[in-house]
Amino acid sequence: xxxxxxxxxxxxxxxxxxxxxxxxxxxxxxxxxxxxxxxxxxxxxxxxxxxxxxxxxxxxxxxxxxxxxxxxxxxxxxxxxxxxxxxxxxxxxxxxxxxxxxxxxxxx
Amino acid sequence: xxxxxxxxxxxxxxxxxxxxxxxxxxxxxxxxxxxxxxxxxxxxxxxxxxxxxxxxxxxxxxxxxxxxxxxxxxxxxxxxxxxxxxxxxxxxxxxxxxxxxxxxxxxxxxxxxxxxxxxxxxxxxxxxxxxxxxxxxxxxxxxxxxxxxxxxxxxxxxxxxxxxxxxxxxxxxxxxxxxxxxxxxxxxxxxxxxxxxxxxxxxxxxxxxxxxxxxxxxxxxxxxxxxxxxxxxxxxxxxxxxxxxxxxxxxxxxxxxxxxxxxxxxxxxxxxxxxxxxxxxxxxxxxxxxxxxxxxxxxxxxxxxxxxxxxxxxxxxxxxxxxxxxxxxxxxxxxxxxxxxxxxxxxxxxxxxxxxxxxxxxxxxxxxxxxxxxxxxxxxxxxxxxxxxxxxxxxxxxxxxxxxxxxxxxxxxxxxxxxxxxxxxxxxxxxxxxxxxxxxxxxxxxxxxxxxxxxxxxxxxxxxxxxxxxxxxxxxxxxxxxxxxxxxxxxxxxxxxxxxxxxxxxxxxxxxxx
Numbered sequence: 001x002x003x004x005x006x007x008x009x010x011x012x013x014x015x016x017x018x019x020x021x022x023x024x025x026x027x028x029x030x031x032x033x034x035x036x037x038x039x040x041x042x043x044x045x046x047x048x049x050x051x052x053x054x055x056x057x058x059x060x061x062x063x064x065x066x067x068x069x070x071x072x073x074x075x076x077x078x079x080x081x082x083x084x085x086x087x088x089x090x091x092x093x094x095x096x097x098x099x100x101x102x103x104x105x106x107x108x
Numbered sequence: 109x110x111x112x113x114x115x116x117x118x119x120x121x122x123x124x125x126x127x128x129x130x131x132x133x134x135x136x137x138x139x140x141x142x143x144x145x146x147x148x149x150x151x152x153x154x155x156x157x158x159x160x161x162x163x164x165x166x167x168x169x170x171x172x173x174x175x176x177x178x179x180x181x182x183x184x185x186x187x188x189x190x191x192x193x194x195x196x197x198x199x200x201x202x203x204x205x206x207x208x209x210x211x212x213x214x215x216x217x218x219x220x221x222x223x224x225x226x227x228x229x230x231x232x233x234x235x236x237x238x239x240x241x242x243x244x245x246x247x248x249x250x251x252x253x254x255x256x257x258x259x260x261x262x263x264x265x266x267x268x269x270x271x272x273x274x275x276x277x278x279x280x281x282x283x284x285x286x287x288x289x290x291x292x293x294x295x296x297x298x299x300x301x302x303x304x305x306x307x308x309x310x311x312x313x314x315x316x317x318x319x320x321x322x323x324x325x326x327x328x329x330x331x332x333x334x335x336x337x338x339x340x341x342x343x344x345x346x347x348x349x350x351x352x353x354x355x356x357x358x359x360x361x362x363x364x365x366x367x368x369x370x371x372x373x374x375x376x377x378x379x380x381x382x383x384x385x386x387x388x389x390x391x392x393x394x395x396x397x398x399x400x401x402x403x404x405x406x407x408x409x410x411x412x413x414x415x416x417x418x419x420x421x422x423x424x425x426x427x428x429x430x431x432x433x434x435x436x437x438x439x440x441x442x443x444x445x446x447x448x449x450x451x452x453x454x455x456x457x458x459x460x461x462x463x464x465x466x467x468x469x470x471x472x473x474x475x476x477x478x479x480x481x482x483x484x485x486x487x488x489x490x491x492x493x494x495x496x497x498x499x500x501x502x503x504x505x506x507x508x509x510x511x512x513x514x515x516x517x518x519x520x521x522x523x524x525x526x527x528x529x530x531x532x533x534x535x536x537x538x539x540x541x542x543x544x545x546x547x548x549x550x551x552x553x554x555x556x557x558x559x560x561x562x563x564x565x566x567x568x569x570x571x572x573x574x575x576x577x578x579x580x581x582x583x584x585x586x587x588x589x590x591x592x593x594x595x596x597x598x599x600x601x602x603x604x605x606x607x608x609x610x611x612x613x614x615x616x617x618x619x620x621x622x
Contacts, residue, residue: 015473027444
């Protein structure tokens, strides 16, 4: 193998109760660990600029309510709540540029 | 003007047009470590075989001052020639002429040679080196791309289509290579992406270089968009010539026969594969111990290396090899290796190349990421491709063939014509450890020494089921063969399959799990 980033020495990979000696690929080593979805923590689905925050801390929100406007890909995207709850914390301010998966609003 | 003057005038015009973008632009092209389009064609084709067409084609754009611009050949060179004496069609985009940008007439030259290649049933080679759409020509440029994609699709599976990426190939332009059979890239020269670093930065704020986003290594290692990776343009041209030596000129022909040669003595097939199914080895050594002159031409060497695909010859006949690679990720099937294997099988099937499958895998790779990436859909591609292929299919089970992996890898049940197994083969629903832990769960748990009982039960299962004879007793395996008999059995299987006629039900086309 002359794959640039691969590990060159043998590792052990456990499959169906048996240990196999083998090389691991860069792609396998870099695979993303699974993070369960937390609907109470609103993350940005894309990088963008926060245009407007439409709720306040302590406010009661219902499933489907628009929480804020995130400008991304030249679109004004309404970010809605997936659950009923109370706004616990607002973690962004209008005008702020944020990356993908950035925590914006926390509900409880 | 007499004839002599007229000929001189023709020569003068040719010389000017052949200069493309002129000396300054050529100098710039060379300073980037790239050859000119014309030199590339000459380096790839047989000496003096290239004949050019449409040299005097001119664009007809009028907007944005284009009416005052003369673009020689409209930025692309097209023609026919030969490689190893066999006819070939070729186009090469000329970056020295307004960045090789694609306008209506530029695209028209390409589609004309594509139509010609299809009509004459000969391969088409496209050398891509272009900044993309010629913005001044607007929708005419988009129309040009669409016409190319349509022809790529029509010609797919009829004539071999080769894309050589020797410069930028961005935006819609990358879809032509993606529709062709083989994509060649050269380190530091090839760049392929749908949206470039500038757009990604302005829209998403993410910063990345062209090389990291879509350089040759990225496509050869990570995306699998490229099939062959070279360090220089010259090495790339050698690879193209080598590939062409293995494949037929169209789907109605067979691959050219070579002079039969035995494998090299240094590859001793009995000394490569450890008996313990959990120990690794390089399956490419097994292939080299089987094929003529130990000459194995690997495809997509760097991507999804847990599967190996490529061409070799048995007694002078081209064979497509598909193999699990125990050296990498224990040879498991996953999303990428399924794509790699399935597409290669369909290539071999379309071009009358027999498929030899070497099996040694523990199964599909478990994992949340694999499941969420759709390993069900991707894995199904292998089943689909093997089932649909009507070329001779020969499968050899070297060691383990467990569970779904056994079925997928060219099993009897997907209509392989010949299934052979080495004495080291273990054909079972799962490995002995896993199976014993399930079947004897109670006995193991209730034993005074569970670990000793577990070991005993694993041993019991191994002796009873971890062999090729259970499957052979049902007729799922045609012969259990010694490793040294492998080449002989494959050669014979190909010999007696020449008139194979595996009728499939009539249909327009199937719905493969793309």
